Amino acid sequence: MIATLPRGVRGIDEAPAQSLLTNVALAAPNKSLDKPLNFAGGLSLAPDVLKSKPAVLLPLFRDFGSTMQATVDHLHQIQKASQTFRIVVSTDMPIFKSLRPYGWAVSHVQSEMQWNPDNGSWRNYVEDELLGVARDFGVRLVFDFSSIEALHNSWKKLLAMAGLPESLAPSNLFLGTGLEHSSWRGWLPTVSSGASAHVVQVNDVYRWNVELYKFADSSMLFVSELTSKSRELARIARQRGWNTALLSVVPEKPPAVEINAALLHLFDGLSLAGAGIANGGMGKQSKTTNLPATLFVQDISESDFDRSERKALAFWSSQR
Numbered sequence: 001m002i003a004t005l006p007r008g009v010r011g012i013d014e015a016p017a018q019s020l021l022t023n024v025a026l027a028a029p030n031k032s033l034d035k036p037l038n039f040a041g042g043l044s045l046a047p048d049v050l051k052s053k054p055a056v057l058l059p060l061f062r063d064f065g066s067t068m069q070a071t072v073d074h075l076h077q078i079q080k081a082s083q084t085f086r087i088v089v090s091t092d093m094p095i096f097k098s099l100r101p102y103g104w105a106v107s108h109v110q111s112e113m114q115w116n117p118d119n120g121s122w123r124n125y126v127e128d129e130l131l132g133v134a135r136d137f138g139v140r141l142v143f144d145f146s147s148i149e150a151l152h153n154s155w156k157k158l159l160a161m162a163g164l165p166e167s168l169a170p171s172n173l174f175l176g177t178g179l180e181h182s183s184w185r186g187w188l189p190t191v192s193s194g195a196s197a198h199v200v201q202v203n204d205v206y207r208w209n210v211e212l213y214k215f216a217d218s219s220m221l222f223v224s225e226l227t228s229k230s231r232e233l234a235r236i237a238r239q240r241g242w243n244t245a246l247l248s249v250v251p252e253k254p255p256a257v258e259i260n261a262a263l264l265h266l267f268d269g270l271s272l273a274g275a276g277i278a279n280g281g282m283g284k285q286s287k288t289t290n291l292p293a294t295l296f297v298q299d300i301s302e303s304d305f306d307r308s309e310r311k312a313l314a315f316w317s318s319q320r
Contacts, residue, residue, distance in 0.1 A: 036138025041086025042079055042103040053086050054140035054161055057133060058104075060091040061126075062111060062182045069098075075143075075158075076102050082162035088137045090130055107133045112183075113203050184262060188269025200262075206254050208262060211246040214270065218243045220312065221276035223266055230279060233300055237277075240305060243270040247282070267291050275312035277304060 038051055045053070058075065079085060087104045092111035099106055109129045115122040134142065141157050144150040159166055180199045181187055191198075193216045200208040211226065213234070222237035224230035226248040234244040245266050249258075263282060267274040274291030277300060284296045293315040295308045 037136055039086065039088070039105050039137065040103060041088060041105055042076065043083060043086055044103075045083070050086065053084060055086045055088055055137045056158065056161075057130065057137070057139040057142045058087050058089045059130060059142070059144070060089055060093065060095065062093055072099065072102065078158070078162060078164070082164060084162045085141075085158070088133060088139065090133050092126075105137065112185075184265030188265065202258070202261070205251070206258055207250045209248045209250075211244075212270075213238055213244045215241050215243055218270070219272035219275055220309065221245065221267055221271040222279070223247070223263060223276065223282055224279035225281055227280070233279060236302060236305065240309075242276065242305075245270065264290065267294060272312070273315060275308070275315070277308045 036055070038047055039055075040050060041053075041055060043050060043053060058072075060072070075087070079087065087102070088107065089099060089104050090107045090109060092109050096106055096108075107129070109126055110122075112122045115125070119125070130142075133139065141154070141161060143154045143158060156166055179197065180201065182201055184200060184202065191212060191214055193214050196212050196214070198210040198212065200210060202208065209226070215238075218241055220237075220240070220242040221244070222234055222242050223245045224233060224247070226246040230246055234246055237244050247262065259282060263278055267276065271294075273293050275293040277295045277297060278291075279297055279300045282296070293308075293312040295304060295311060297304050
């Protein structure tokens, strides 16, 4: 080959699909109204005193893990002890009842599972909604725990806002790199190199079991249903330095939209520009999957690995 694929994990949007809060976190402090809503947000103080307390936006999305109770309990304890900030929650889950004891304001957005893609990007919709909440409530801090780095940055800012020592540990607030996930979004680029097993409970129906093998800086991905034959093909892929993902789902035979979502996020998080092979019953090339450098092959042969690398190289070269 005249050229080779660059190393490095970059998704189909030219970057890993990490936090959907990046734009909101950057813009929120500059978007406040002169007279934002005066709300209690968990503090039982006189209205004129409340106005002086900064507001914190806490996004509790399905993306960021299902074990939110430890997070909200910990933050509520800090709030009660300091009495220095108010909280407004934005969520795509039916959790109003569980949040009621905290006295926080709650804003609801439509979940990605219910989102009609004909209406555009769900991510853009959520960012617009969160920016509106940040503006209307006069938010000073967006508490982002979608990655370990984001969590610690948010935690330091919250402690400074509350006038508490920075040495106070953030406990076990962030659980997004654990073995169980509530979404495909965001966690794949943070998986350590080597073998790992994951469970993705994307909704109340489908539970995906995922066997990953990840190489640092790999640009190619092999995805297949979990079978004895696919294990052998995955071994061949790993010999070539490819990332591999073997999937089984309960119940069996999910609809095409579920398969396409899984493929899109797997390739986004573990390959360059959607480069690799999807084997067996893992969908087919379509506008939904939007993976221009991927081969969809029912009965794969070793020569398909060479063909896929050539296709990925041709696509990469055409984009430069």
